[in-house]
Amino acid sequence: MATQAILGxxxxxxxxxxxxxxxxxxxxxxxxxxxLTDVPYPEGALGEGMERHRLYVWPLxxxxxxxxxxxxxxxxxxxxxxxxxxxxxxxxxxxxxxxCYTGALLGAILFTIIGxxxxxxxxxxxxxxxxxxxxxxVGLLVNADAEQRSQVTDILNQAGAVDVKAGS
Amino acid sequence: xxxxxxxxxxxxxxDLLRSILETPQWFWPVVSLxxxxxxxxxxxxxxxxxxxxxITGLNYKVVWGFFITNFVFWIGISHAGVMLxxxxxxxxxxxxxxxTRAAEVLTIFSLMTAMIMPIIHTGRPWRILYWAxxxxxxxxxxxxxxxxxxxxxxxxLTYLTSSTLFVIIALxxxxxxxxxxxxxxxxxxxxxxxxxxxxxxxxxxxxxxAGVLLSxxxxxxxxxxxxxxxxxxxMAVAIKSWHSTVFAPYFVVGAVHSGVSAxxxxxxxxxWAYGWQDYIRHEHIDALGRLLxxxxxxxxxxxxxxxxxxxxxxxxxxxxxxxxxxLPGDYGVAYNVWMIVFVGITYFLPVxxxxxxxxxxxxxxxxxxCISVNVGMWLERYLLFVPGQANKQFQTFTWNxxxxxxxxxxxxxxxxxxxxxxxxxxxxxxxxxxxxxxKEGDIxxxxxxxxxxxxxxxxxxx
Numbered sequence: 001m002a003t004q005a006i007l008g009x010x011x012x013x014x015x016x017x018x019x020x021x022x023x024x025x026x027x028x029x030x031x032x033x034x035x036l037t038d039v040p041y042p043e044g045a046l047g048e049g050m051e052r053h054r055l056y057v058w059p060l061x062x063x064x065x066x067x068x069x070x071x072x073x074x075x076x077x078x079x080x081x082x083x084x085x086x087x088x089x090x091x092x093x094x095x096x097x098x099x100c101y102t103g104a105l106l107g108a109i110l111f112t113i114i115g116x117x118x119x120x121x122x123x124x125x126x127x128x129x130x131x132x133x134x135x136x137x138v139g140l141l142v143n144a145d146a147e148q149r150s151q152v153t154d155i156l157n158q159a160g161a162v163d164v165k166a167g168s
Numbered sequence: 169x170x171x172x173x174x175x176x177x178x179x180x181x182x183d184l185l186r187s188i189l190e191t192p193q194w195f196w197p198v199v200s201l202x203x204x205x206x207x208x209x210x211x212x213x214x215x216x217x218x219x220x221x222x223i224t225g226l227n228y229k230v231v232w233g234f235f236i237t238n239f240v241f242w243i244g245i246s247h248a249g250v251m252l253x254x255x256x257x258x259x260x261x262x263x264x265x266x267x268t269r270a271a272e273v274l275t276i277f278s279l280m281t282a283m284i285m286p287i288i289h290t291g292r293p294w295r296i297l298y299w300a301x302x303x304x305x306x307x308x309x310x311x312x313x314x315x316x317x318x319x320x321x322x323x324x325l326t327y328l329t330s331s332t333l334f335v336i337i338a339l340x341x342x343x344x345x346x347x348x349x350x351x352x353x354x355x356x357x358x359x360x361x362x363x364x365x366x367x368x369x370x371x372x373x374x375x376x377x378a379g380v381l382l383s384x385x386x387x388x389x390x391x392x393x394x395x396x397x398x399x400x401x402x403m404a405v406a407i408k409s410w411h412s413t414v415f416a417p418y419f420v421v422g423a424v425h426s427g428v429s430a431x432x433x434x435x436x437x438x439x440w441a442y443g444w445q446d447y448i449r450h451e452h453i454d455a456l457g458r459l460l461x462x463x464x465x466x467x468x469x470x471x472x473x474x475x476x477x478x479x480x481x482x483x484x485x486x487x488x489x490x491x492x493x494x495l496p497g498d499y500g501v502a503y504n505v506w507m508i509v510f511v512g513i514t515y516f517l518p519v520x521x522x523x524x525x526x527x528x529x530x531x532x533x534x535x536x537x538c539i540s541v542n543v544g545m546w547l548e549r550y551l552l553f554v555p556g557q558a559n560k561q562f563q564t565f566t567w568n569x570x571x572x573x574x575x576x577x578x579x580x581x582x583x584x585x586x587x588x589x590x591x592x593x594x595x596x597x598x599x600x601x602x603x604x605x606x607k608e609g610d611i612x613x614x615x616x617x618x619x620x621x622x623x624x625x626x627x628x629x630x
Binding site for chain 1: 176177178181311312313314315319322323326329330333337341344345348349363364366367368369370371372373374375376377378381382385386388389392396603604607608611612
């Protein structure tokens with residue numbers, strides 16, 4: 001069944017949270033609505049569930065890969081060109097540890113960004129939105145099917161929405 | 169410390185995006201002037217490459233002069249970004265909000281400028297490829313990873329990559345605001361950069377956690393970069409006064425000293441240029457002034473320790489360099505006079521200016537103090553590197569002083585124009601004060617009753 005996006009705009013975060021609760025009570029699953037804000041509200045301030053993520057895994061993975069890459073490249077370079085300096089060993093650990101430190105951190109940082117991009121699932125196009133959200137209003141975006149449209153609009157209006165817009 | 173008033177989000181957007189959506193009358197003339205200086209420097213670099221380094225004051229003894237001094241200076245300035253942004257973000261310091269973006273951007277442009285210096289200093293810049301990316305199998309040229317001169321580019325490139333990604337991630341919500349306010353090709357560019365940002369709770373959570381993770385990961389890079397830069401000198405056994413174990417922390421603290429001072433001056437300039445009095449407030453400059461007193465005193469401790477470590481061993485060669493640095497002698501350049509000037513303007517003068525609260529809140533005095541620190545920190549690097557080379561060394565029988573010539577002076581001067589120009593151009597296309605950070609500070613702000621007083625407070629989420 002075709003769904004339509006409906007956006008309610010609230011000038012108060014508490015009213016938007018109440019509207020979210022009312023939608024939940026009306027049987028609309030949490031996955032079908034989303035809050036849109038111009039600032040990061042404390043988690044749960046809008047009544048949304050805790051977001052789960054695995055972003056912490058990425059820097060660990062990247063750090064390990066960076067460390068191994070630096071160890072291999074640095075170590076192989078030293079052994080491939082066995083420059084004898086005084087009686088120092090060919091495979092010198094102090095310089096190699098500097099390379100490994102830098103490599104591990106670079107890997108961790110790059111993989112954090114990769115992890116973020118994977119988790120955000122970037123999409124150039126955006127759904128129904130309103131410029132007033134960037135001016136402080138809280139948006140509540142609902143994907144409703146044909147049967148629910150009027151019910152959702154009523155819920156948003158009753159919760160105190162300053163405006164309710166429908167997408168095409 | 170919450171002195172400003174809470175502003176409506178619409179006004180915050182209008183004020184902070186004014187530099188992008190409207191062009192001030194002074195903008196292009198100033199950028200053109202700075203561009204002309206940079207162009208003059210680029211032509212000079214061309215002449216220098218064509219005729220050789222002989223047109224500079226560099227000579228057989230003093231091979232690291234103005235260019236390497238300037239390299240270390242700009243690497244130092246770049247440390248402001250992480251100091252302010254990452255440490256204060258992790259510490260949840262409320263007053264960081266208007267300063268972080270400018271500090272991070274200054275980091276990127278300072279690093280880019282710093283990297284130009286050793287490249288042109290080589291005389292034949294294309295050969296640096298064999299050194300920094302040296303896998304030239306055909307000619308059998310390989311990197312010697314035992315030298316800090318190879319660690320250096322890897323650390324600096326890691327720092328540049330990290331800082332750039334850090335800034336981009338922090339900019340994504342602001343790209344979305346710009347996407348909704350522009351038309352034509354700028355809208356297309358901002359749409360691509362915003363990556364579909366809507367501002368839903370999941371996006372905000374991931375963006376904040378990524379910011380915290382990157383802050384925590386960049387901090388060790390920040391410490392390692394200037395440590396490795398210091399090892400360029402500290403591991404050179406042959407040159408007395410360079411071979412010191414205290415160089416790494418000394419350089420890192422010095423970098424924070426000059427970098428934070430540069431950020432304070434940049435913030436004062438931006439406040440004046442774009443009318444951001446409601447965002448960059450006296451309380452922010454005051455807080456940075458107090459931080460600078462601590463950092464400056466830490467730096468002064470390391471300066472004294474560096475000198476004591478040098479003298480303590482009573483090695484003849486080392487003492488000769490120290491005599492060159494501190495005692496009047498029959499030299500063309502009076503290093504001892506410069507030493508007095510440098511310590512005075514880097515520590516005593518600015519700290520005296522930062523001590524009274526009223527002076528920390530006077531933007532003219534703060535500007536003077538911060539410029540003084542940076543002139544002094546530039547001199548510090550010069551006085552640290554050049555006398556050691558100019559002094560007579562083991563198995564060499566020449567004494568040469570270093571007198572910089574016009575190409576070095578012009579190129580070094582132009583680096584300041586280059587960074588200023590890049591900062592201005594950045595402010596023309598991206599907000600230099602993070603919009604959502606300012607708005608977040610406002611929504612978390614409240615007032616609490618303590619006894620008979622109502623005091624401003626801020627909610628914090630663990």
